[in-house]
Amino acid sequence: MTEKIAHVKNPLTVIAIFAGIAEVSGTAVLPLLEKDTQQVYVWFIMGFPLLLVVAFFLVLYNKNYVLYAPSDFKDENLFASFKPGSPQLRAEKLNEEAGADRNTEEAAQPSDLISTNGTASEPICDNHDFISRPSYGQIAAQASLAEDLVITRLASERRTQFARNVSPAAMPSIMFDAVAKDGNNQIIVEVKYTRKGLISIGNIERVKSTFTSYYNSLPDVTKRGTLFILAIVCDGDAEANTSRIEVKYSDIIREWNIPAQVRVYRMSELRKSIQ
Structure with missing residues (x-):
């Protein structure tokens, strides 16, 4: 008989078992309680089933993929496949990056920034001339160019082709700057552009959330062949501090417990490669 009982394979089964046991045991305990407590x-x-239903649909709406195991799909590699991301996601990423880089110069809350010298309130450069700050559009254009140059450099170094601005098939709400796949082996790249050597905590946390949520959804065989690369392109004042930037952010992503590495580039050197 026991051989015919299916193993628990996904979160939905766990939720169903938990809800069933909670309701049955709750009903069984009710007659044993004092009358004052029974009410x-x-x-x-x-109220408990209602709370459970509300929580279930909130998760279903926001992160439905966490309710299923890869084995629930005919092809488990669905979690490791990609499709072109939406232009809206692409525009949001560029606008966020441009806004964050520009606002670091006049941030009202220094604690919202991660500095490469270990303190949150001090920028890593000494130039505080903010009179001629570039516009959001100019920074976004430079960030886009930096991304193009980094992906071209990585493709040449690794002798592979990268798909640009793609989303995991099972997670269309997130987007990676570039992905190179070869069977179960894959390299995923996220490029960040900075002129002051500062990246907002919110920006880094979103990268962490994106990387880790995708990585945790992968089958074990794909996890072993996955590498995340956080590429930081330093422009302007930040070019003089690339070593400190690399050490700082390497320490940060080491705590993510996923196979990841930091690559730091100087924008001036990347520009020379296209001249």
Whole structure:
């Protein structure tokens, strides 16, 4: 008989078992309680399923992929396949990056920044001339150019082709700057552009969330062949501090517990490669 009982394979089964046991045990315990306690307990038994349903649909709406195991799909590699990302996601990423880089110069809350010298309140450069700050559009254009140059450099170094601005098939709400795949082996690249050597904590946390959520959804065989690269392109004042930047952000991503590395580039050197 026990051989015919299926193993628990996905989160939905766990939720169903938990809800069933909670309701059955709750009903069984009810007659054993004092009358004064029974009234409160009845409200709990009625409210708990409602709370569970609301939580379920919130997860289903926001992160439905976490409710399924890769084995629930005919092709488990669906979690490791990619499709072109939406132009809206691409525009949002560039606008966020341009806004974050420009606002670091006049940030009202220094604690929202990660500095490469270990303190949150001090920029890593001494130039505080903000009179002629470039516009959001100019920074976004430079960030886009930096991304193009880095991906071209990595493609040449690794002798592979990268798909640009793609989303995992099972997670269309996120986008990676570039992905190179060869069977179960894949390289995923996210490029960040900075002129002051500062990247906002919110920006780094979003990169972490994107990387880790995708990595945790992969089958084990694909996890072993996956590498994330955080490429930081330093322009302007930040070019003099690339070593400190690399050390700082290498320490940060080491805590993510995923196979990842930091690559730091100087924008001036990348520009020379196209001249």
